[in-house]
Amino acid sequence: MxxxxxxxxxxxxxxxxxxxxxxxxxxxxxxxxxxxxxxxxxxxxxxxxxxxxxxxxxxxxxxxxxxxxxxxxxxxxxxxxxxxxxxxxxxxxxxxxHNMKRSNLTPAKKVGRGCYKRRRSADTWTIVSLTADDNYTWRKYGQKQILSSIFPRSYFRCSRKYEEGCRAIKQVQKTQENPVMYETTYTGMHTCKSTPNSNNNVPRLLLNSQNHHHDSKVSNEKDYYPIISPLTPTVTQEHAKEDSPSDVGDHKLDPVWSDLKDFEPSIKPSINLVKNFGMDSVHFGTHDDDDDDEFQPPL
DNA sequence: AATATTTGACCATA
DNA sequence: TATGGTCAAATATT
Incomplete structure:
Protein backbone atom coordinates (compact mmCIF):
# COMPACT_ATOMS: atom_id res chain seq x y z
CA MET A 1 0.00 0.00 0.00
CA HIS A 98 7.86 25.15 4.56
CA ASN A 99 7.77 27.82 7.07
CA MET A 100 10.53 27.21 9.44
CA LYS A 101 14.08 27.82 8.69
CA ARG A 102 16.88 26.40 10.58
CA SER A 103 19.44 28.80 11.78
CA ASN A 104 22.17 29.43 9.36
CA LEU A 105 24.30 27.24 11.46
CA THR A 106 22.59 24.42 9.76
CA PRO A 107 21.58 25.41 6.33
CA ALA A 108 18.08 24.71 5.32
CA LYS A 109 17.48 21.67 3.32
CA LYS A 110 16.99 21.70 -0.27
CA VAL A 111 13.82 20.30 -1.49
CA GLY A 112 13.29 17.19 -3.46
CA ARG A 113 14.26 13.66 -3.86
CA GLY A 114 17.73 12.70 -2.91
CA CYS A 115 18.22 15.77 -0.82
CA TYR A 116 20.31 14.76 2.07
CA LYS A 117 23.64 15.29 3.55
CA ARG A 118 25.96 12.41 3.22
CA ARG A 119 27.28 11.26 6.48
CA ARG A 120 30.95 11.19 7.03
CA SER A 121 32.48 7.84 7.40
CA ALA A 122 33.51 7.92 10.96
CA ASP A 123 33.25 4.85 13.09
CA THR A 124 33.16 2.30 10.41
CA TRP A 125 34.34 -1.22 10.42
CA THR A 126 34.16 -3.97 7.93
CA ILE A 127 33.47 -7.59 8.44
CA VAL A 128 33.71 -10.43 6.02
CA SER A 129 31.59 -13.38 6.82
CA LEU A 130 29.55 -16.15 5.44
CA THR A 131 26.53 -14.27 6.48
CA ALA A 132 25.22 -10.81 6.28
CA ASP A 133 23.05 -11.40 9.25
CA ASP A 134 24.01 -10.00 12.60
CA ASN A 135 20.73 -10.37 14.39
CA TYR A 136 19.95 -6.75 14.40
CA THR A 137 16.88 -5.57 12.65
CA TRP A 138 17.77 -3.68 9.56
CA ARG A 139 15.75 -1.92 6.98
CA LYS A 140 17.03 -1.84 3.48
CA TYR A 141 16.96 1.56 1.92
CA GLY A 142 18.91 1.12 -1.23
CA GLN A 143 20.90 -1.04 -3.51
CA LYS A 144 23.41 0.03 -6.04
CA GLN A 145 25.67 -1.45 -8.61
CA ILE A 146 29.09 -0.16 -7.91
CA LEU A 147 32.11 -0.04 -10.05
CA SER A 148 34.52 -1.96 -7.95
CA SER A 149 32.46 -5.09 -7.85
CA ILE A 150 30.21 -7.09 -10.04
CA PHE A 151 27.92 -7.53 -7.09
CA PRO A 152 25.57 -4.79 -6.04
CA ARG A 153 25.95 -3.10 -2.72
CA SER A 154 22.96 -3.04 -0.43
CA TYR A 155 22.31 -0.30 2.06
CA PHE A 156 20.65 -0.85 5.39
CA ARG A 157 19.76 1.33 8.28
CA CYS A 158 18.69 0.24 11.72
CA SER A 159 15.00 -0.46 11.71
CA ARG A 160 14.70 1.47 14.91
CA LYS A 161 16.00 4.60 13.41
CA TYR A 162 12.79 6.50 13.76
CA GLU A 163 11.62 4.91 16.95
CA GLU A 164 14.79 5.33 18.86
CA GLY A 165 16.96 7.45 16.75
CA CYS A 166 19.43 4.70 16.21
CA ARG A 167 21.84 5.77 13.56
CA ALA A 168 23.55 2.53 12.79
CA ILE A 169 23.79 1.69 9.14
CA LYS A 170 25.50 -0.98 7.16
CA GLN A 171 26.43 -1.79 3.63
CA VAL A 172 26.55 -5.32 2.45
CA GLN A 173 27.95 -6.84 -0.66
CA LYS A 174 29.29 -10.11 -1.82
CA THR A 175 32.99 -10.33 -2.13
CA GLN A 176 34.21 -10.81 -5.59
CA GLU A 177 36.94 -13.20 -4.68
CA ASN A 178 34.56 -15.45 -2.91
CA PRO A 179 30.92 -14.78 -3.64
CA VAL A 180 29.92 -17.00 -0.80
CA MET A 181 31.23 -14.41 1.59
CA TYR A 182 29.67 -11.12 2.44
CA GLU A 183 31.51 -7.99 3.24
CA THR A 184 29.57 -5.85 5.64
CA THR A 185 30.61 -2.35 6.48
CA TYR A 186 29.03 -0.92 9.59
CA THR A 187 28.82 2.74 10.29
CA GLY A 188 27.77 4.11 13.62
CA MET A 189 26.93 2.32 16.76
CA HIS A 190 23.53 1.04 17.62
CA THR A 191 21.94 3.26 20.17
CA CYS A 192 18.72 1.40 20.14
CA LYS A 193 17.58 -1.27 22.50
CA SER A 194 17.88 -3.86 19.90
CA THR A 195 20.70 -6.21 20.59
CA PRO A 196 21.99 -9.23 18.86
CA ASN A 197 21.00 -12.60 20.03
CA SER A 198 23.37 -14.23 22.34
CA ASN A 199 23.35 -17.30 20.27
CA ASN A 200 24.42 -15.29 17.44
CA ASN A 201 26.78 -16.58 15.02
CA VAL A 202 29.65 -14.55 14.14
CA PRO A 203 30.95 -12.65 11.29
CA ARG A 204 34.60 -13.12 11.58
CA LEU A 205 36.80 -11.28 9.36
CA LEU A 206 37.21 -7.81 10.57
CA LEU A 207 38.79 -6.08 7.71
CA ASN A 208 38.98 -2.50 8.42
CA SER A 209 37.60 0.03 10.70
CA GLN A 210 37.74 3.65 11.21
CA ASN A 211 37.10 5.54 14.27
CA HIS A 212 37.49 9.05 15.15
CA HIS A 213 36.31 9.85 18.48
CA HIS A 214 38.03 7.43 20.63
CA ASP A 215 41.24 5.69 20.55
CA SER A 216 41.49 4.50 23.99
CA LYS A 217 43.16 1.31 24.86
CA VAL A 218 41.15 -1.73 25.13
CA SER A 219 41.54 -4.38 27.65
CA ASN A 220 40.22 -7.40 25.94
CA GLU A 221 38.52 -8.45 22.85
CA LYS A 222 35.07 -8.05 24.20
CA ASP A 223 35.55 -4.43 23.98
CA TYR A 224 35.90 -4.53 20.33
CA TYR A 225 32.56 -5.76 19.52
CA PRO A 226 31.28 -3.00 17.43
CA ILE A 227 27.71 -3.88 16.91
CA ILE A 228 26.27 -3.69 20.33
CA SER A 229 24.42 -0.70 21.51
CA PRO A 230 26.61 1.53 23.52
CA LEU A 231 23.86 3.24 25.34
CA THR A 232 21.57 0.55 26.41
CA PRO A 233 22.15 -2.68 28.10
CA THR A 234 20.75 -5.72 26.55
CA VAL A 235 17.07 -5.64 27.03
CA THR A 236 15.06 -7.37 24.51
CA GLN A 237 16.08 -9.19 21.58
CA GLU A 238 14.59 -7.99 18.53
CA HIS A 239 15.45 -10.78 16.34
CA ALA A 240 16.85 -9.46 13.24
CA LYS A 241 14.87 -9.98 10.24
CA GLU A 242 17.07 -11.32 7.69
CA ASP A 243 18.60 -8.84 5.53
CA SER A 244 19.03 -10.62 2.37
CA PRO A 245 18.70 -8.44 -0.57
CA SER A 246 18.69 -9.98 -3.91
CA ASP A 247 22.35 -10.55 -3.79
CA VAL A 248 23.03 -10.36 -0.21
CA GLY A 249 21.92 -13.43 1.48
CA ASP A 250 22.28 -14.37 5.02
CA HIS A 251 23.10 -17.34 7.01
CA LYS A 252 23.45 -17.96 10.64
CA LEU A 253 26.45 -16.90 12.50
CA ASP A 254 28.31 -18.69 15.14
CA PRO A 255 28.24 -18.11 18.80
CA VAL A 256 31.66 -16.72 19.12
CA TRP A 257 30.31 -13.29 18.97
CA SER A 258 28.32 -13.78 22.06
CA ASP A 259 31.15 -13.21 24.41
CA LEU A 260 31.74 -9.90 22.92
CA LYS A 261 28.59 -8.51 24.27
CA ASP A 262 29.92 -6.16 26.80
CA PHE A 263 31.16 -3.66 24.46
CA GLU A 264 31.72 -0.36 26.12
CA PRO A 265 30.96 2.63 24.11
CA SER A 266 33.62 4.68 25.67
CA ILE A 267 36.14 2.12 24.79
CA LYS A 268 36.11 2.08 21.17
CA PRO A 269 38.33 0.08 18.99
CA SER A 270 41.63 1.58 18.49
CA ILE A 271 43.49 2.01 15.39
CA ASN A 272 44.18 -0.81 13.09
CA LEU A 273 43.30 -3.44 15.47
CA VAL A 274 42.96 -6.80 13.94
CA LYS A 275 41.27 -9.70 15.51
CA ASN A 276 41.05 -13.10 14.09
CA PHE A 277 38.37 -15.53 14.83
CA GLY A 278 39.04 -18.60 12.93
CA MET A 279 38.72 -18.25 9.28
CA ASP A 280 37.33 -14.83 9.26
CA SER A 281 38.49 -11.75 10.90
CA VAL A 282 37.69 -8.25 11.53
CA HIS A 283 39.68 -5.14 11.43
CA PHE A 284 39.28 -1.82 13.03
CA GLY A 285 41.18 1.18 12.08
CA THR A 286 41.07 4.86 12.15
CA HIS A 287 39.83 6.87 9.39
CA ASP A 288 41.45 10.18 9.33
CA ASP A 289 39.05 12.39 7.79
CA ASP A 290 39.36 15.70 9.39
CA ASP A 291 36.00 16.94 9.97
CA ASP A 292 34.36 13.70 10.28
CA ASP A 293 31.09 14.15 11.70
CA GLU A 294 29.21 11.03 11.77
CA PHE A 295 26.10 12.93 12.19
CA GLN A 296 23.53 13.15 9.67
CA PRO A 297 22.44 16.34 8.30
CA PRO A 298 21.82 18.92 10.76
CA LEU A 299 19.39 19.73 8.09
C1' DA B 1 -3.80 -1.94 6.35
C1' DA B 2 0.74 -1.88 7.92
C1' DT B 3 5.26 -2.73 6.96
C1' DA B 4 9.18 -3.87 4.02
C1' DT B 5 11.66 -3.85 -0.46
C1' DT B 6 12.72 -2.31 -5.08
C1' DT B 7 14.35 0.95 -8.00
C1' DG B 8 15.36 5.16 -10.41
C1' DA B 9 16.12 9.90 -9.33
C1' DC B 10 18.72 13.11 -7.05
C1' DC B 11 22.63 14.91 -4.68
C1' DA B 12 27.40 15.17 -2.28
C1' DT B 13 31.90 14.33 -2.76
C1' DA B 14 36.30 13.12 -4.75
C1' DT C 1 32.09 14.74 -14.01
C1' DA C 2 31.83 10.03 -12.30
C1' DT C 3 30.70 7.46 -8.59
C1' DG C 4 28.30 6.06 -4.80
C1' DG C 5 24.96 7.19 -0.85
C1' DT C 6 20.23 8.43 0.14
C1' DC C 7 15.47 9.43 -0.78
C1' DA C 8 10.90 8.17 -1.68
C1' DA C 9 7.24 6.55 -5.04
C1' DA C 10 5.86 2.33 -6.52
C1' DT C 11 5.44 -2.19 -5.48
C1' DA C 12 5.56 -6.45 -2.76
C1' DT C 13 4.84 -8.89 1.38
C1' DT C 14 2.86 -9.84 5.80
Missing part, protein backbone atom coordinates in the same frame (compact mmCIF):
# COMPACT_ATOMS: atom_id res chain seq x y z
CA UNK A 2 1.14 3.43 -0.61
CA UNK A 3 1.87 6.10 1.78
CA UNK A 4 -0.47 8.31 -0.06
CA UNK A 5 -3.20 6.53 1.65
CA UNK A 6 -2.44 8.79 4.48
CA UNK A 7 -3.85 11.63 2.62
CA UNK A 8 -6.93 10.85 4.48
CA UNK A 9 -6.50 13.56 6.97
CA UNK A 10 -7.56 14.03 10.46
CA UNK A 11 -6.03 11.12 12.00
CA UNK A 12 -4.61 12.64 15.02
CA UNK A 13 -1.24 13.07 13.67
CA UNK A 14 -0.59 11.97 10.17
CA UNK A 15 2.01 9.45 9.41
CA UNK A 16 4.15 11.90 7.59
CA UNK A 17 3.89 14.35 10.31
CA UNK A 18 4.89 11.77 12.81
CA UNK A 19 7.91 11.04 10.78
CA UNK A 20 8.81 14.66 10.62
CA UNK A 21 8.39 15.02 14.31
CA UNK A 22 10.46 11.97 14.95
CA UNK A 23 13.07 13.17 12.62
CA UNK A 24 13.22 16.48 14.33
CA UNK A 25 13.59 14.80 17.66
CA UNK A 26 16.24 12.52 16.30
CA UNK A 27 18.16 15.47 15.01
CA UNK A 28 17.89 17.15 18.34
CA UNK A 29 19.05 14.02 20.03
CA UNK A 30 21.99 13.75 17.72
CA UNK A 31 22.98 17.31 18.30
CA UNK A 32 22.68 16.82 22.03
CA UNK A 33 24.75 13.68 21.84
CA UNK A 34 27.41 15.41 19.88
CA UNK A 35 27.35 18.27 22.28
CA UNK A 36 27.82 15.86 25.11
CA UNK A 37 30.78 14.32 23.39
CA UNK A 38 32.20 17.69 22.76
CA UNK A 39 31.87 18.65 26.36
CA UNK A 40 33.45 15.43 27.47
CA UNK A 41 36.25 15.76 25.05
CA UNK A 42 36.75 19.36 24.00
CA UNK A 43 39.65 18.48 21.80
CA UNK A 44 37.59 16.06 19.88
CA UNK A 45 37.01 16.57 16.25
CA UNK A 46 33.43 17.54 16.15
CA UNK A 47 32.68 19.64 13.20
CA UNK A 48 30.37 22.01 14.97
CA UNK A 49 30.94 24.22 17.91
CA UNK A 50 29.07 23.82 21.14
CA UNK A 51 27.04 26.85 20.32
CA UNK A 52 26.09 25.50 16.99
CA UNK A 53 25.13 22.20 18.46
CA UNK A 54 23.09 23.86 21.11
CA UNK A 55 21.44 25.88 18.42
CA UNK A 56 20.52 22.72 16.63
CA UNK A 57 19.04 21.25 19.75
CA UNK A 58 16.93 24.31 20.31
CA UNK A 59 15.90 24.40 16.71
CA UNK A 60 14.83 20.84 16.94
CA UNK A 61 12.61 21.63 19.89
CA UNK A 62 11.16 24.58 18.12
CA UNK A 63 10.45 22.59 15.01
CA UNK A 64 8.88 19.80 16.95
CA UNK A 65 6.66 22.10 18.92
CA UNK A 66 5.70 23.88 15.80
CA UNK A 67 4.77 20.66 14.11
CA UNK A 68 2.73 19.55 17.04
CA UNK A 69 0.98 22.84 17.25
CA UNK A 70 0.25 23.21 13.62
CA UNK A 71 -2.89 22.22 11.90
CA UNK A 72 -2.59 18.76 10.48
CA UNK A 73 -4.81 19.20 7.57
CA UNK A 74 -2.37 21.47 5.96
CA UNK A 75 0.38 19.04 6.36
CA UNK A 76 -0.89 16.48 3.99
CA UNK A 77 -1.32 17.70 0.54
CA UNK A 78 -2.62 14.76 -1.35
CA UNK A 79 -0.41 13.71 -4.12
CA UNK A 80 -2.06 12.20 -6.98
CA UNK A 81 0.58 13.03 -9.35
CA UNK A 82 3.70 11.42 -8.16
CA UNK A 83 6.13 12.67 -10.65
CA UNK A 84 9.59 11.87 -9.48
CA UNK A 85 11.14 15.22 -9.31
CA UNK A 86 8.16 16.90 -7.90
CA UNK A 87 8.39 14.53 -5.06
CA UNK A 88 6.89 15.91 -2.00
CA UNK A 89 9.58 16.83 0.36
CA UNK A 90 7.41 17.29 3.33
CA UNK A 91 8.78 14.08 4.47
CA UNK A 92 12.15 13.54 5.90
CA UNK A 93 14.87 16.02 5.70
CA UNK A 94 13.23 18.43 3.46
CA UNK A 95 10.23 18.67 5.62
CA UNK A 96 11.19 21.78 7.36
CA UNK A 97 11.35 23.86 4.34
Missing amino acids: KKNTLCSENNDVSWKKKRRIIKELVQGQEAATQLKLLLQNPIGDTSLSAEELLGNVLTSFAETLSLLASNHSQEQPCRHDPSPSSADPSDDYSGES
